[in-house]
Amino acid sequence: MKEHEHHAQFREESIEDKELRSWKRKLIGAWLFTIPIAIFMFSDRLFGIEILPMDWMIPILLILGFPVVFIFGFSTIKSGLRGFYTFYFNMDSLIALGTVVAYLTGFFSYFGFVADYSGVSSMIMAIFLTGKYIESKAKGKASQEIKKLLELGAKKARVLRGKEEIEIEISEVKKGDILIVKPGEKIPTDGIVFRGESSVDESMVTGESLPVDKLKGDSVIGATINQDGILYVKAEKVGKETFLSHIIKLVEEAQGTKVPIQKVADKITGVFVPVILVIAVLSFANWWIFTGEISRALGVAIAVLVIACPCSLGLAVPISLMVGSGIGAKKGILIRKGEAIQTMKEVKIIVFDKTGTVTKGKPEVTDIYSKVKQNELLDIAGSLEKLSEHPIAKAIVEKASLKKYKKVTGFKVLRGRGVEGKISGKEIVIGNRTLMKERKINFKTFEDKISQYEYEGKTTMIVSQNKKIIGVIAVADAIKEDSIKALKILNSGGYRTVMITGDNERTAKAIAKQVGIKEVIANVLPEDKAKKVEDLQKSGFVAFVGDGINDAPALKQSNVGIAMGSGTDIAIEAGDLVLAKSSLMGVVQSIRLSKATFRKIKQNLFWAFAYNVIAIPVAIAGLLHPVIAEVAMALSSITVVTNANLLRRTEI
């Protein structure tokens, strides 16, 4: 299976490269014959210079034109004419019919009833091939970010076998292997730091620009780059299970998904070619009947055939979606369903799940109020709390980050209230109001501070020494640094912002106020979140932002589900949009990206429609020479692809 995968990727690369090379070969060959044809034709018609005697002209054009239409244009002619018996028409059908008919006029002209268009057939084919080449190149550019993503994974890994370090292919890495990653190297696969410490650049996967510190026990993502220390990583996930593989799969699968606005374009593209064939025949008949000039009628019919461009219509949406997905992926924003970028425009209400989305999901010390020196307070509190396993204790220990802990005797955990113990003969009690009352410790002088912290939704730990209060430490599930900035942008963007949480009303309101969320729905059980989203949907389209792990139903219920999380802890399958970075600014960016991409889609559809709506009647009216018509057609699809590429200029 591994090898299979490897081959698949290898081949994926070459389908496009091969096609590009083959277009190039064809176009060079075609022009080699077409340039002399053009010289012969135009020197006579435009300047009246006869390079060739008239009698020779047609046979020479036919001879020179043959390889252009039937050799260099072979695949186009074949795929196009095929449509006439399988009824799977594509744009080649139009070009094939146009060029073959034009070429044949060279022979018919001997019988004198039609002008010779054989030179024109070569020109149409050569321009068509050139257009295809330019279009393929632009398409390659459109997919460059996604290609980079496909190639992001590490190719080799250095693994510890026994005491030896050996280098192996990435596909040979097994779960549980200890991988050695030196500074500057890619981490081969998802794992856990087993030994060593370093900072890791995760920007290529999460879009987060700052390096992340990694210590023993931290998880690392495959394909991210180790910066400064040597890391020993225990491989946890390999092959298709890795985070990167999931991202790649998601992005690839998203490409074929439909954006609703595309439906009309798809319907038209489906019947486009047969309709144009009918129009071409009708134009021919009309012109012949009303002017009596069969040559003129043929010229018009050929122009109609080659100017009609289902390509630009068919490409307008997918090519924009691809560029949008690519620039999103670079920033850790993954578009999972094309539909989301259209729906995003209609969203009026953004609902945030609190834990892990607005907040870090882990308690942290937010405030310290102390009667003694802060260091002294943390020295005591840190040493005592070090012995407890409680999350709040851990937050205090982390804040203190002591190099040396004081010796504690008689340590005791007082469940639900706090801890106590003796440090250098002094009796230390750390805990909540209840514990202080129990011990008859007076905290009146601190009452203002304590109430303030509580009002702000924080858990307050009172620190006492020999029955006297020396300080207060407030702990809370801290707000992520950029949540406030993100909310400011969203609020000023006119969105109704709502936070949903299982917390009590007071804590929830405090956090919402701090971060700038306007409404709060508190005391909500996880299973009721979807119901609350449904209620909100009565007043408008709702986007739900959550970690996707326990709020998957709410993500699904909402109009646009945005799943976010840090590193590998995201439920990728849960959202319409997935943020690989744990930041609310990602929500702002994904809204900008969706809107910009959708704008591009609309522009492209407009141009593709407008082009056909204007160009076809002009051709029917007989105002366009077939060669000019072909140039216009080639330009129209190149325009669509190039315009999609311009999406890259948008700041998101």
Next chain:
Amino acid sequence: MKKIKLSISGMHCGSCAGNIERALKKVSGIENVTVSAVTNKAFVEVDEKTSEEDMKKAVTRAGYKVVEIEEN
């Protein structure tokens, strides 16, 4: 139901994706066809009865070629 990824060559035009989609939808047991002319990939959900051969044939009939079939 399993998900299959088809790599297809010869899709050099926007209307091609539609042709392949139409062709694959006719194969028995296939559901949820998405085709992208930009990535040259088709994703389909199939049941146990659907044969790879049938999918290949359908794509060939529409004028394109399946280069690779893999489970996704």
